[in-house]
Amino acid sequence: MGSSTSKPRKGHKKPKHLPKVGSPENLAWEHEMHRKEVFGSTAGMYIIGGILILAVFGLLFLTL
Numbered sequence: 311m312g313s314s315t316s317k318p319r320k321g322h323k324k325p326k327h328l329p330k331v332g333s334p335e336n337l338a339w340e341h342e343m344h345r346k347e348v349f350g351s352t353a354g355m356y357i358i359g360g361i362l363i364l365a366v367f368g369l370l371f372l373t374l
Contacts, residue, residue: 329335349355 329339349358
């Protein structure tokens with residue numbers, strides 16, 4: 311086996327480094343990933359929110 315310097319490492323074209331664990335950037339990243347898992351895209355989140363608001367208004371209208 312050769313030494314670690316015998317072959318250069320290949321870099322990525324678009325490297326994506328994650329923030330350190332426990333940092334504010336890490337907490338924001340985890341929150342964003344969780345939101346994407348639950349709602350999908352941002353548009354999906356607004357659509358779901360709009361449907362929920364219309365449902366609440368519909369219930370209020372039916373009960374009055």
